[in-house]
Amino acid sequence: MEFSPEHMEYRFRKAESNYLVWLKALNRYLQLQEPAFMVLKQFEAGLSLQDMISDCTDRYQLPAKEANRFIREIEEQFQILFQNHEKPESPSVSLDTLPNKPNTPVERLISVGEKIIRFSFGDRTIEEFIFPLFSHLEGFPDSSAIDLHLEVFNHKGNLYLIKNQERASKWLLADAYKLKGALLLDVINLIHHTSEESWMGVIHASSVCQDDVAVMFPAQPGGGKSTLAALLMAHGYDLVSDDFTPVSVENQYIYPVPGAISIKHGSMPLLKSYFPHLDNAPEAPNLSKGENVTFLAPPNPLPLKGGGYPVNAIVFVQYDEQTECVLERANNLEVINDFLKESWLAQNGRAAEQFMEWYLRTPCYRLRYGNHQKAIESIQKLF
Numbered sequence: 001m002e003f004s005p006e007h008m009e010y011r012f013r014k015a016e017s018n019y020l021v022w023l024k025a026l027n028r029y030l031q032l033q034e035p036a037f038m039v040l041k042q043f044e045a046g047l048s049l050q051d052m053i054s055d056c057t058d059r060y061q062l063p064a065k066e067a068n069r070f071i072r073e074i075e076e077q078f079q080i081l082f083q084n085h086e087k088p089e090s091p092s093v094s095l096d097t098l099p100n101k102p103n104t105p106v107e108r109l110i111s112v113g114e115k116i117i118r119f120s121f122g123d124r125t126i127e128e129f130i131f132p133l134f135s136h137l138e139g140f141p142d143s144s145a146i147d148l149h150l151e152v153f154n155h156k157g158n159l160y161l162i163k164n165q166e167r168a169s170k171w172l173l174a175d176a177y178k179l180k181g182a183l184l185l186d187v188i189n190l191i192h193h194t195s196e197e198s199w200m201g202v203i204h205a206s207s208v209c210q211d212d213v214a215v216m217f218p219a220q221p222g223g224g225k226s227t228l229a230a231l232l233m234a235h236g237y238d239l240v241s242d243d244f245t246p247v248s249v250e251n252q253y254i255y256p257v258p259g260a261i262s263i264k265h266g267s268m269p270l271l272k273s274y275f276p277h278l279d280n281a282p283e284a285p286n287l288s289k290g291e292n293v294t295f296l297a298p299p300n301p302l303p304l305k306g307g308g309y310p311v312n313a314i315v316f317v318q319y320d321e322q323t324e325c326v327l328e329r330a331n332n333l334e335v336i337n338d339f340l341k342e343s344w345l346a347q348n349g350r351a352a353e354q355f356m357e358w359y360l361r362t363p364c365y366r367l368r369y370g371n372h373q374k375a376i377e378s379i380q381k382l383f
Contacts, residue, residue: 003075003082008044011349012037013356015333020360022352026085029340029356031333035060039074091169091182098168099155110137112191112258115147122153125285130180132284133259136297148190150183181344184244184257192255200249200354201345206261207240207254207311208232209302210383214240214254214309217317218342224319227267228375230296234274235376239298240309249351252358253308260295268294270372311358313382314339315365325374327381330364339364 009024019037021030032040038059042052049071056067105120106127119134121127130152151162159179161169163186171179185202189195205218206229217225226242233239241257248255263271263278272278275296283292315327316335336359345355365382369375 003079005044005046007082008040009349010040010044011352011356013353013360015360018333020333020336020356022349022356024347024349024352026081027345027347028081028085029336029352031336035070036074039071040078043075043078091171091178093160093168093170095162095165095168098160098162101151101153105151105153108134108138110134111139112137112187115190116145117148117150117187117190118146120149120151120153122151122155126152126154126159128284129176129286130183132282132295133180133262135295136260136301137258148186150186152179152183181244184259185246188246188255188257191258197346198248198250199346200247200252200351200358201343203245203247203339203344204243204342205245206242207245207309208237209240209309210237212309213312213383215313215315215379215382216245216254216311217315218339219243220316220318220338220342223317224267225317226261226263227271227319228317228379230261230263230267230271231274231372231376232379233261233298234271238300238302240302247311247355247358248308249346249354251308251310252354253310255308256302258301260297262293263296264291264293271296311362313363313365314359315367315379315382318366318368319370320368321370323368324371325367325369325378327365327367327375327378330366332360332362332364335364335366 007025010021012019012021017033019032019034021032021037021040023030039052042055052071053064053067056062056071057064062070102122105122106124108119108127108131110117119131121130149164153160154173157173159171159173159176161179161182169182181202185196203216203218205216206225207214207216208229217228219225229239229242239261240254242259242261244257245254268278278294278296281294283294286293316330316338339359345351367375367378
């Protein structure tokens with residue numbers, strides 16, 4: 001993609017001495033200091049190079065030669081950024097081009113609130129990958145009153161998701177987690193009476209709440225966000241979501257997801273002391289990462305009617321057995337890249353503005369701990 005004024009629609013928020021900037025063409029967030037931000041602003045306005053040099057000379061008391069060099073360096077960096085941008089492939093496929101579906105799919109029904117969802121899985125492996133997330137909601141309702149029908153099957157290394165025979169999507173088997181995210185979004189939109197446009201973004205994070213406010217734990221590899229969420233659940237907190245936390249564009253609240261917590265093998269000995277029934281819980285495959293997990297259903301699922309929950313804090317968790325417990329405030333701008341790595345954010349100006357405002361005003365923390373009780377006590381202070 002070419003770096004040119006017609007591709008330069010952006011939104012920004014001033015943050016300390018920096019500017020947090022969203023570029024629509026890339027759906028990407030950048031941190032720029034004032035001189036670079038002013039060059040971007042002037043380039044988007046279509047100013048000539050000579051006018052930009054003149055403004056830079058007056059504004060920052062630079063010699064014309066130095067201003068020219070600075071502006072060209074900034075432009076070159078943006079050109080590299082745009083040239084290296086790869087537009088994400090759309091998973092959408094035509095219903096007419098779908099391969100033949102399995103003749104005898106594995107059928108399961110769940111009841112969520114007043115809604116009935118039917119799953120049709122192409123084989124047991126796919127069922128075991130997805131359905132344990134919802135198995136605590138399984139029932140035998142009137143199958144003639146289906147509100148949502150989701151079909152998932154594997155064909156030659158590609159996973160297909162079909163919604164109500166109206167829309168189809170395709171992912172590689174290695175990207176099975178993306179399919180699960182799309183499936184969860186369909187479920188969420190049904191139960192909350194929303195659409196994809198309702199969400200500012202979806203964060204790969206666990207979230208718990210108490211007294212109508214929530215704390216979010218963005219994912220970090222091996223950080224232990226799900227384990228901490230389960231421990232908090234054992235101490236009276238309510239699970240809002242695990243792995244997949246949607247944030248509303250209207251009020252920047254997070255909304256409950258009717259799923260269980262995925263527990264990795266290493267956390268099982270600890271959590272069995274709080275949830276003895278995990279001894280008999282079956283393991284489920286993780287098609288993306290090649291490791292089995294066990295699902296822990298919330299004992300008191302949140303009601304799905306009503307509003308969401310404001311986020312009191314964003315906590316980046318890292319389990320470290322050598323550290324008893326350290327909870328410290330983090331600079332939002334210093335940890336934003338870690339947050340963005342775990343986020344899907346809508347590609348429109350309104351959502352970008354809402355995200356920047358919400359993220360910059362929400363306190364961020366880092367938690368390193370080896371003592372679980374101390375970690376719980378530290379998190380309690382954030383509510």
